Amino acid sequence: MSEWVPQSVSEQARKFLAMPPVRQNMPALDDTPGWERMVEQTDQLLLQRFLGVELPVESEETEIDGVHTYVLRTQGLPDDAPVYLSLHGGALILGGGEVCRLMGSITAMTSAMITWAVDYRMPPRHPFPAALDDCVTAYRALLKERDPRDIVVGGGSAGGNLAAALLLRAKEEGLPMPSALVLITPEVDLTESGDSFHTNRDFDNIAASLMEVNQLYANGHDLAHPHLSPLFGDLAGFPPTFLQTGTRDLFLSNTVRMHRRLRAAGIQAELHVFEAMPHGGFGGATPEDLELHAELRRFLDAHRRPAADPGAAS
DSSP: OOSOOOSSSOHHHHHHHHSOOOOOOOOOTTOHHHHHHHHHHHHHHHHHTTTTOOOOEEEEEEEETTEEEEEEEETTOOTTOOEEEEEOOSTTTSOOTHHHHHHHHHHHHHHTSEEEEEOOOOTTTSOTTHHHHHHHHHHHHHHHHSOGGGEEEEEETHHHHHHHHHHHHHHHTTOOOOSEEEEESOOOOTTOOSTHHHHTTTTSSSOSOOHHHHHHHHTTSOTTSTTTOGGGSOOTTOOOEEEEEETTOTTHHHHHHHHHHHHHTTOOEEEEEETTOOTTOSSSOSHHHHHHHHHHHHHHHHSSOOOOOTTSOO
16 A cells, blocks of 8 residues: 555544555465455454444344344334345455444444344355345345335445345346445456556555455356446446445445446436545544445435334324
């Protein structure tokens, strides 16, 4: 990562950009124990970010048609509140278990929606299409609980890949679209064909390429298949979509190309590009991160129905 830190962002963001990135050597594709060790170590590092932090979120751990899921809500939400189907990030191999719950809790707080955080299966034991199958199963179950107008599907990074691929599968299976889609710096092109995989490789805070992980996840399938790279799918009929990226984001090209593809398909799509922001933001508490949260909340408020008033006459 470049040592140059721009003065065009907040002091908190500059401090974040000044921190050295974490680079990891990937195991061989057939080294299952090596991948499992890397996943465990990285998830522990992610959990350390939450040490001592008490999030005001009620949590229920459950199985939804066999898919491990956390149902999360802030206090005071009515039972009929809209539901955010949250698909966690983590390069398609990280972020399961307790990390999934904690990331889903942040989504529950940001969205003010009941949040189903899907703890989908991942490699190395469960490659494609296991994760996508789990997400489709959870969405199908959610449709039995809620009108699609009361559902938002969203995810960041790998979760953005799965959120978009989920809607492609839903179309193919004749399922209705949710009220809105949220794609936060989405990993929608596993072929890594976009320009920013070259221009931002020395500026982002993640690996310069995730190709080894993409190949592990794909398990021999064509990386350009729309279920693996939704950027190349038929996006007609998608709901209104919120997309976010930053000028240092390795997935900047993924996000802007997805925005253009959605617009070409006639879909209402918002693109928010933040100055100097790397993949995943500046750590969560900078003015820029809070501005992103406010923009997302505005979008969600505009595209979901309010919960029914329990005191209203029937």
